Amino acid sequence: MGTRGAFSSLRASPGFRWLWCSNLFFFCGTWTQTLILGWLVFESTGSEFLLAVFTSVRLAPMLLGPVAGVLSDRYDRVRLLVVACVWALVAVSVVAAAESLFTVPYWLLLAGGLVLGLSQSPSQPARMALVMDLVGRENLSNANALNAMAMNMTQVVGPAIGGAMISAVGAEASLWISTAWYGVSLAALWPLRGRASVRKTAASDADRESVTRMLTAGIRTVLTNRLSAAVLGVTLSTNVLLWPIFQGFMPAFAAELSLDATGLSWLLACSGVGGLVGSLIIARLGDFRFKGGVFVIGTATWGGLWTLFSLSEVLPLAFTLMACIGVLSAFFGVLQTTLLLMTTEPEVQGRALGIQELAIGAIPVASLGLGAVAEEYGVRATTVVSSLLLVIILTAVAIRVPRLLAFSGKGD
CATH class of the missing domain: 1.20.1250.20 (MFS general substrate transporter like domains)
Known part of the structure; x- marks a missing residue:
């Protein structure tokens, strides 16, 4: 590697540094809100089965992976991630606003889980392929390891923060606070627009296919x-x-x-x-x-x-x-x-x-x-x-x- 050390990709590639920061806040927000919405589901229904249904709906968009892969090969990957961030920011804000005004019904919490899944899973192919666009083949293992480290941190820290916020300020305020993290994720993506070496599939041919x-x-x-x-x-x-x-x-x-x-x-x-x-x-x-x-x-x-x-x-x-x-x-x-x-x-x-x-x-x-x-x-x-x-x-x-x-x- 050109730059030695465990964090070489972050030091050597400013573009990957911005993407890594965006991923960190995006997934921390996603895992935190998954816990908060799950808490609201169980608090309002008291049903383990309905909680399991919520979890299944939350994960269901993973089945759209192949279609999401086509979008990643066809369109600008940075723009796809920007769309995912804006989608999550707006949609979860709607759920948070509803929770502020009235007791959110189960179907709306279910929709919130689906929206989180739709912002995360279908954007994954673009998110992962963009890493190679930014760091190249030689630094790919290092960059993917740093991405995995961020994911491990968010899966541990996100739910812990969500639980602490629910205890401290309640589920409604917790939703608003964690929703703001998508704004940070979006801001970190902004420097990549029009600058990252985003590859598309034979551009003009792909547009016609x-x-x-x-x-x-x-x-x-x-x-x-x-x-x-x-x-x-x-x-x-x-x-x-x-x-x-x-x-x-x-x-x-x-x-x-x-x-x-x-x-x-x-x-x-x-x-x-x-x-x-x-x-x-x-x-x-x-x-x-x-x-x-x-x-x-x-x-x-x-x-x-x-x-x-x-x-x-x-x-x-x-x-x-x-x-x-x-x-x-x-x-x-x-x-x-x-x-x-x-x-x-x-x-x-x-x-x-x-x-x-x-x-x-x-x-x-x-x-x-x-x-x-x-x-x-x-x-x-x-x-x-x-x-x-x-x-x-x-x-x-x-x-x-x-x-x-x-x-x-x-x-x-």
Whole structure:
């Protein structure tokens, strides 16, 4: 790398520095408001089922990933992010104003969750592809790691700030305060307008090509590439087999370990700290060799650690394993995007990231299936089987696509 250190992309690229700041405030606002709206849903309905419906609606726009990828390849990516910020700022302001005037009905809270999802998920392909536009191929791993670090921070800090604000000033004022963060995110994007090296797909040809044709052509191009298809296969497998366990089963694991709510929060904090450490390690490594091998072997090891965690009954061991799980989850999150961008042609990168967003969108559906299995056989047995299945799948990927293990992104 031209500039050494974990924060080299932030120092070397003013454009990426502005994007990183925008992402930090955008996602902190999104996670904070997700918690506040969820709080209002449960406070007004008292129904766990209606809260689950809210969560599903909030995540549903992830299914629009492939279409969002087409938009990322067709239009100016900075403008798409500006639109996402303005959309979120206006829409959540409407919900906050309604909460100030009267008791917000459930359907409006549901609409607020959908709006948050529509501002976040469909803009993700443009947000991630813009990183490579700004920092280039050589600094991509470092920049993606710094983005992941911001995401880990916002997922931990955002809900914590939301909960503290609800206790201090109430849900209504909390909505107004957190909505202002979109204004900061928008301001950070402004210097990028007309200045970033935003690439569009063969501009004039793309303008004439229909969205449907671009979508089908992009999917065909990405999935017929063995390397990018293998990366997407790993992404889909982890989002079906492991991520639903982390997002849905942790309270059950806390009960198995005889932990109260405070103990659960410390368990999750271990994962969050591990994620930050993992992101910093990847950022410090920079443009390292054998990224594909680290991705496959690291994800398999991640699955193995989940098996050990599910069987652990000693608290210090459980906390240590959860911290290690956090480290490897960061490796997975950074490298899945880095490898997908490096193994696809520039003109279809937005659509590749859109397919990745769709794969991540499998989490809500997979959660229902794994929840039903856990109800019948227990959370420990379900996790052991699920994590071992992931290890088997990754072993098959290593055997069938050996090129991925050797892939470094340096003229491969």
